[in-house]
Amino acid sequence: MKSRIKYQWVFVVAIFCICAFLATYPAFLNTYFKITMDGQIHFVRFEEIARAFKAHQLPPMVNFMGFGHWGNAFTGMYPWISCLFFIVPQSVFANPIHSIFIGYFFVNLFTLINAYLLTREITHNYYWRFLGTILYEFNTYHLCVLYGRDALGEALAYTFLPLVFLGCIQIWKNKKIGVLSLGIGMGMAVNSHVITMAFTCLIITIIELFRLFKKKLNLKEVLYYIYAAILTSLIACYTWMNMLFLMHNNDLLTPGKGMAPIIPSEMWNSILDNKITDITSQSWNIGIVLFVVLVFLTAQLFTKRKGYWRFWTLGALIIQILTFSWIPYPQAVVKLTAFWGIFNF
Numbered sequence: 001m002k003s004r005i006k007y008q009w010v011f012v013v014a015i016f017c018i019c020a021f022l023a024t025y026p027a028f029l030n031t032y033f034k035i036t037m038d039g040q041i042h043f044v045r046f047e048e049i050a051r052a053f054k055a056h057q058l059p060p061m062v063n064f065m066g067f068g069h070w071g072n073a074f075t076g077m078y079p080w081i082s083c084l085f086f087i088v089p090q091s092v093f094a095n096p097i098h099s100i101f102i103g104y105f106f107v108n109l110f111t112l113i114n115a116y117l118l119t120r121e122i123t124h125n126y127y128w129r130f131l132g133t134i135l136y137e138f139n140t141y142h143l144c145v146l147y148g149r150d151a152l153g154e155a156l157a158y159t160f161l162p163l164v165f166l167g168c169i170q171i172w173k174n175k176k177i178g179v180l181s182l183g184i185g186m187g188m189a190v191n192s193h194v195i196t197m198a199f200t201c202l203i204i205t206i207i208e209l210f211r212l213f214k215k216k217l218n219l220k221e222v223l224y225y226i227y228a229a230i231l232t233s234l235i236a237c238y239t240w241m242n243m244l245f246l247m248h249n250n251d252l253l254t255p256g257k258g259m260a261p262i263i264p265s266e267m268w269n270s271i272l273d274n275k276i277t278d279i280t281s282q283s284w285n286i287g288i289v290l291f292v293v294l295v296f297l298t299a300q301l302f303t304k305r306k307g308y309w310r311f312w313t314l315g316a317l318i319i320q321i322l323t324f325s326w327i328p329y330p331q332a333v334v335k336l337t338a339f340w341g342i343f344n345f
Contacts, residue, residue: 039150140287187235
């Protein structure tokens with residue numbers, strides 16, 4: 001039995017390695033890679049961190065490479081622990097294109113593995129597991145974040161987000177392993193993209209309030225969440241300490257903040273044209289395949305009266321609508337986030 005499980009995992013990982021390569025290689029055709037404004041910021045700080053490691057030092061919190069040599073605190077204020085996918089290859093390979101390719105390959109590979117771990121907890125059907133995993137990896141929003149914007153903080157948070165909800169589901173099933181899954185997932189989300197972590201905490205809070213209303217929340221579940229929070233704090237403590245140190249000892253100038261809601265008409269045109277671009281955040285979308293799946297499941301809400309999937313579908317639909325420009329949000333309420341498109345997670 002153990003031998004069979006071992007070979008199954010070897011097969012799964014082999015399939016995911018092929019999928020990760022297919023998700024990575026087209027962006028590097030002819031040894032060329034498009035670097036956007038976000039990409040310039042990320043790859044320069046990765047290079048500085050890699051050079052610090054080569055000198056057997058921790059990276060400085062204030063940058064002295066790139067950024068016009070203005071002393072920006074990207075390394076101190078922007079999490080980088082999860083970015084070791086890119087930093088380690090940069091420390092090893094002389095060719096930057098090779099190191100970036102390897103970094104993207106491992107990001108895609110771990111995205112697939114983490115998504116599969118989540119789907120494995122949800123269903124015993126291998127076909128549904130692989131379908132959910134492939135859709136999570138190859139949807140338009142993810143590819144846009146990876147290659148249209150080079151938004152590596154969001155991409156890495158996307159990589160570890162399945163572990164967060166895997167941990168929640170395991171905790172709801174009274175499995176102690178859920179503490180580990182949730183703690184690692186949330187800790188690495190903090191080490192990737194703090195805004196994603198904040199929105200994830202908000203969503204989990206809403207779910208738990210709903211469970212409290214349905215009288216499904218119990219003391220053991222609360223204790224598991226506390227243990228997971230402690231583990232998260234331990235994993236993310238270096239990132240938090242850097243941020244708190246800089247904020248306490250400096251007057252920081254931050255980029256402008258505002259709201260860019262999704263405009264449904266522009267989103268629809270982008271879906272039909274299958275655009276993966278960083279030109280405008282107001283047309284970001286999950287792609288035509290996932291959009292059709294969402295519409296199909298929404299229609300099923302009116303025909304199927306039972307099934308736990310109904311709550312997830314309704315939640316996904318509500319979150320999707322909340323990103324639209326139909327709702328006139330006050331600017332003061334939403335200035336902590338740059339883009340509503342992040343809800344496409």
